[in-house]
Amino acid sequence: MADLNGAVSAIRIGVDVGGTNTDAVALDVSKQAEKDRGVIAHFKTPTTPDVTSGIETAVQTVISTSGLSSDQIASVTIGTTHFINSVLERDARRLTRVAIIRLSKSFLREIPPFSEFPPALTRIISGYCGYVDGGLHIDGSQEAPLVESQVVEQCRIIKEKGLTAIVVAGVYSPIDEVFQQENKVREIVLRELPGVDVVCSHEVANIGFMERENASILNAAILKYARRTVKSFKVALQKLKLTCPLFITQNDGTLLDSASAAKVPIKTFSSGATNSMRGAAYLSGINSEGSSSIVIDIGGTTSDVGVLLPSGLPRAASYFATVAGVRVNYSMPHLHSIGLGGGSLVRDHDGKITVGPDSVGHYLSTEAMVFGGQKMTATDISVAAGSSEIGDSSKVQTIQSEIVDKAQACIKTLLEGAIDVIKTAPDPLPVILVGGGSILAPATLAGASKVITPQFHDVANAIGAAVSRVGGTVDIVQNTVHQTVAQATQYAKELAIKRAISAGAVPDTITIAEVESIPLQYVANQVRTIVKAVGELDFTKKLSELDMNGDYDEDVAPEDVKSDFIDIPETKAVDPRTYKPSIITNSDGVPEWHISETDLDYLADGCYILGCAGGGSPAATRIQLRDQLRAGYKMRIIDQSSLKDDDIVYWGGHMGSPATSVERLNALETIYAFEVLMEYLNHKSFDAVMGLEIGGANGLEPLLVGSTKFFDRPVIDGDWMGRAYPTYWQTTLAVHCPNELVPCSIDSGDGKSILMVRTSNDEIVDRALRASCAEMGSRVGMAAKPTTTEKVRKFGVLNTCSLAWRVGRCLALARATNTIATVAEQIVAEAGGDKSAKILFRGKITAVERRLFKGHSYGEVHIASAPADDPEAPKNQMPSVATGGVLKIPFKNENILAIHEAEDGTVRNIAMVPDLIEVIDAATGKGIGVPEFKYGLLVIVIGITCSPRWVETKAGLEIGGPRAFGHDVDYVPLGDYVEPRSVIEEYRN
Secondary structure, eight states, X not given: OBOTTSOBOOEEEEEEEOSSEEEEEEEEGGGTTSTTTTEEEEEEEEOOTTSHHHHHHHXXXXXXXXXXXXXXXXXXXXXXXXXXXXXXXXXXXXXXXXXXXXXXXXXXXXXXXXXXXXXXXXXXXXXXXXXXSOOBOTTSOBSSOOOHHHHHHHHHHHHHHTXXXXXXXXXXXXXXXXXXXXXXXXXXXXXXXXXXXXXXXXXXXXXXXXXXXXXXXXXXXXXXXXXXXXXXXXXXXXXXXXXXXXXXXXXXXXXXXXXXXXXXXXXXXXXXXHHHHHXXXXXXXXXXXXXXXXXXXXXXXXXXXXXXOTTSSBOBOSSOEEETTEEEOSOOBOEEEESOOTTXXXXXXXXXXXXXXXXXXXXXXXXXXGGTOSBOBHHHHHHHTTSOOOSOGGGGTTSOHHHHHHXXXXXXXXXXHHHHHHOSSSSOEEEEEESGGGGGSOSOOTTEEEEEOOTTGGGHHHHHHHTOBEEEEEEEEEEOXXXXXXXXXXXXXXXXXXXXXXXXXXXXXXXXXXXXXXXXTTOTTEEEEEEEEEEOBOTTSOHHXXXXXXXXXXXXXXXXXXXXXXXXXXXXXXOTTTOOOEEEEOTTSOEEEXXXXXXXXXXXXXXXXXXXTOSOOOXXXXXXXXXXXXXXXXXXXXXXXXXXXXXXXXXXXXXXXXXXXXXXXXXXXXXXXXXXXXXXXXXXXXXXXXXXXSSGGGGTHHHHHHSTTTTOOOEEEEESSSSOOXXXXXXXXXXHSTTOSOSEEEEOSSSXXXXXXXXXXXXXXXXXXXXXXXXTTSEEEEEOOOEEHHHXXXXXXXXXXXXHHHHHXXXXXXXXXXXXXXXXXXXXXXXXXXXXXXXXXXEEEEEEEEEEEXXXXXXXXXXXXXXXTOTTSOTTOOOOSOOSSEEEEEEEXXXXXXXXXXXXXXXXXXXXXXXXXXEEETTTOOBOOGGGOOTTOEEEEEEEOOOTTTTSSHHHHHHHSGGGGTOOOOOXXXXXXXXXXXXXXXXXX
């Protein structure tokens, strides 16, 4: 924006609306090199019930204090929790019912929308879901073309239902640059239903259909309210006679103009922490040094610790985010929070001083000793030590100097522990302290090259809003047949830069902040490329180019009235300490384990851990099976001892890429594959079904086949791998019975099936099927050659369903008893104890290398050791096989070796396939797949001895050992095998 003399104004106003206070600053960015960093004025005021009057007060004050005129202000940028609160509070007054149009001819039907929404939120916003032909395959080709008449029919139904907020969600829509299916549907909908709101999922989030659709639904539900809110913000600026552009900060530290924020308000949901980190970088001048740094934002109750990358943006979180209990997939900063703040309670336990994690919170001004209260807080310690001047220092003179020293030592230990957790390399980094509780921190901290508490640290959040930049993000899947990975990456960079310029960035200031290329598992010549470009906002553009007025026709609703809160009691959680599975003896005297929703939850968590980083997430399959149970269908598991000698056992599961399953979701491809093979073999039915592998999503697939909705057959408690392996021929059946893999069949779920009836060897079967699978969409259901009771008993890996259930129950028990810190020990106990399973290593991921070769994702993850003297480590922690140094785990879709490099350079292999090498998230206990390996993630590595079925023959080692994965290493057993305990045997009585 230009002033009266035609010069571009550099003065920006930043506002951050918090739960307690609204902060505002006036900032002259042209003076950032000066001592005061260009901060002209700042003001803090209590957040008002209607929010906007608090913003108006804060902005008016900084303008008045600074003596600025309205034409000197280049922009106003607001970071707010306004939009997310309407969802968190389940306020029906501010939320709209949503209709969904899904684009896919053959998929998505098995996993409906709202599958994992909290019931109360579903009741408020669930309106309707319809399906039309469309969708893409992973290579960007059309699954089916759009049919306009189908879209028109969906519009008729939506109109009859009186719905005005519509989400259009197509399979692989983020990579749809050619057909533009979602955009075409939007055009038809707006033609048929003028005036409705249409949200295209590809404009809201990236790869991951369920999470992208969830984000789009939440976005559509608050669109009308967002428009009213943005209008109220603009009205507040008009009252202040400000004509500058209005921006809203996004979760990733970049800007949205107000019109765009009104269209995609979900992108602003969680920008507070990002604003603090951006403000810290600006105030400290760290950005100019081109290095990473650590930011500690100390509030009244907690401290949030994050890493600022050299780009000046926060390091992104590894997993999907959760908003109001709903999983979404937009960018969020990676934070580690500890219970340390200005209000943290200080206690003396027989000479041992503790600080936090409980706190007096916002009652600090009345309950802390320096304010006349009776509770000793961290703030009191700071005042008693002479580190700060707050309240009445005479009221803390009675605190003994020994207590002050010990409390300060405790605070120092807590902060140093948090720094160590968040770092990804041993080298010290600059630490920047912001927030009102920064007074608590000592002048030096281990792991910090320097500790900086910048001026204006208590309004860093508002400063971060003022200095936010403009970004462009790309997340696409590209083919590498006719281009190299480097060329694909360069194309993504160029596209991200174009998007940043389109959003208003000055071209010469744009830098690439993030770039990652991820080869897709089991898919040849496909790479997923994620790039973010950021640059400074171009204030020379016309106001209309930066800040379109948009359609703000809704009246500004009064917001100080009581919200229309809808509360539906959540289903009472099952207590894993008392839960017992249902074992029922059928009319033939056979004990059957009848699966419940609780069993499904345990099985899903356990299967993903047993996947050894492969096998794909069981999340979608769990929902598919859960909905069948809720519809009254049954699933049952039996022990192999219940089989008759002449029983026919079918087996199979999914084949293909987990990267496909995150978009295409489950159909009935495995059911169709079974039907194709049964027709070929002239089998009208079979006697039991068994899983191909227990690891990952395939561990649950037999339950789908055996469900009373389909074949109504029991599932055998066992599988042919005892874990996840990359290929069909790497099974124990292939080890002991060569040439037993055909005839077999695969089906794509959308009308394509293939039978393979002859082979010269087992390995070619997998190669042929996988080549066909790639042409059929990179994910198929598979039915293997039926086998016999004798082979199941002799060569199958038995009781693995039971093992998966027990491992999953470990997670539930740990959550219920607050013992997540020892969940690895609990898993080891369930796997047979420390003679058969071991904790191999504890640490955090510091590097991930990936490459694509013949459709497989090869690579290596590096894990730096956790400190041996971790003060938060439980006393009964099991010692790990290796400590110190680095653990390297090569993988080929699944983990292959655990190679420890000690600090003195000594190298040794501490575990290898066919033993199981599991990597779990130290914070949750959940398994981590290869696609989820991410820098900075705290992990625990567990080793579990494989079934002796693998090592009974030389063929077993050739097929399942490290040499089969390209590593010239002799297999060394991890421990003694203990067959998993049968759930049926334990609970039948």
